[in-house]
Amino acid sequence: MSAVAPDAGRLPGGRSDEPQTLAAPAGLISDILAITGRAIRGILREPELFIFALIIPVFFFVVQIGALGDVAEQQLGISNYATFQLPISILFAAASTSGGNALVLDIAGGYWDKLSLTPAHRSSLVIGNLFGEMFAVLGYSLVLLLFGFAIGVRFAANPVVGSLGLLALTLLFGIGFAAVSIAVALATGSVRATQSTFIIFFPLLFLTPSALPRNLMTGWFEKAVSLNPMTYVVEAARSFLFDFDAAVVFKGFLAAALFSALTFALTALAFRRRVRMG
């Protein structure tokens, strides 16, 4: 038997005459770090999923530039259409996070129960997954940024500050999307339902100035775009690439934060339901 600290596993208010287990409170931070580490390991063990998640954003990026690049630059006065499109691709990739997929597989496979049987804070099981997804979002964003630079995307101002701002906004937006998928995973325990949360991305991100600036839009589409909070996220992301506008950036962060707050609230509800259900 291994040497054990004499007070290891002492229960809160415990009876000192009882033989002790080795279990001791690890703390929320330690629990989150442990679960995050496992989530990141899982992502790194399946590089093919990482690559697949990048294929569609890259495809749309290239097709949009090919289809509209010349028109946009020559007729609409957009100085660099690749730069104009890059934030859409990055946000697209961020919305492809699969945090809920990993979690729902844990639930379906019984590993969620295994982890729930430990004295770890149960919220760490969700937060750790979210942080793991942030790692993936960071990876997607960096790959797309590098790809963008390679095909001629340029920052109007300081590229380092612009990149950091764009990444921060993307992470805030991406964590909100990951929370949607995690909420569905917790609420349903269904792999199919969780995978289909990707669908909500389409209206949210395509009812935005994704192809054209908002000032060129008219009618119902312009109204719908203006009502969509994601519009402000897209415009803030572009502001980091073109002319930095603090007000636009603030609105973008606010929209992303509100979106994430809403999806976190849904996740919290789903989490409570899951814990109650057992």
Place this chain on the structure above:
Amino acid sequence: MSAIQATDLVRRFGEVEAVRGVSLEVAESEIYGFLGPNGAGKSTIVRILTTLLQPTSGSGSVLGHDVVKEPTTVRRLIGVALQEAGLDPKQTGRELLTLQGKLYGLKGKVLTDQVAEVTELVGLTDAIDRRIQTFSGGMKRRLDLASALLHRPRVLFLDEPTTGLDPLSRALIWDRIRELRERFGATIFLTTQYLEEADELADRVAIIDHGRIVRQGTPAALKAEVGADVIDVAVEERETGAAREAITDLQARGELPEGELRGTRAGYTLFVPDGPENLAVLIRGLDKAGVRFGAVSVSRPTLDDVFLAATGGRMAAADADGESEDAQGRDREPAGSGRRSS
């Protein structure tokens, strides 16, 4: 103080009452066998006592700590290997155990040593750095058991730990269970649908059927309650009426003692004292009545006979149907599985 206590536990899932007022008490260092067919409510009770599920009513405690009010404390005291070994296939065995240890607050040398110790205990030292997706079913069960032991729990819940395992893996898990009690004095709550497993390992057994405990006691006492030897006689379906008539005639004439007669899928089971002596009487009587019968055997009562006497159905048949059957000859599984012949 009891290691485990449950008082009037009830759990409903919508209209279905899976657990119907279960009370039990398990002493420290006891191996308590919880025996019943699939769907009897075993796993639901385990999930309640291990804090995964809240009871609809009633209460449960582990070492004096309420499973609903003090779940975190209870989780520190218990180790659990659930029926389906829920393991992350992408991790290696060592990564899984290390993560599990960290969540129990183990760190540094204690964590490393515990991982090595439990790995050795379950005989997985050579495979521990392989991804779990490459493990066989038996290896996964052993890894699951190892993860349940990492923090040296005082109470261990093992939910059907050997279901689906080959005999070799089953024997290894049985050895480990005995060793755990001997070395660490752990209390073990073992659910099983295998009669011989409960018989082999448990100090006391509770038999559960349809969400209720129908018998509770030491295996020997429960078998003694049956109070008779067991004669099984195989009879073709078209001969069952004639066989029943012949047996009841023998009993009416006093040639066979009055004893409970139950229909089974294979024929009839007769509970009588002095089994070997009465076996000869039965064979002669059936022969004389012109009843065509097959294999006849006599044995000491098993836990399956206790189950039969308590519920009117055989465990195996209840398993196959998801519920136990009544006594009127509808039990569709050959009797005597795992029986020790006398």
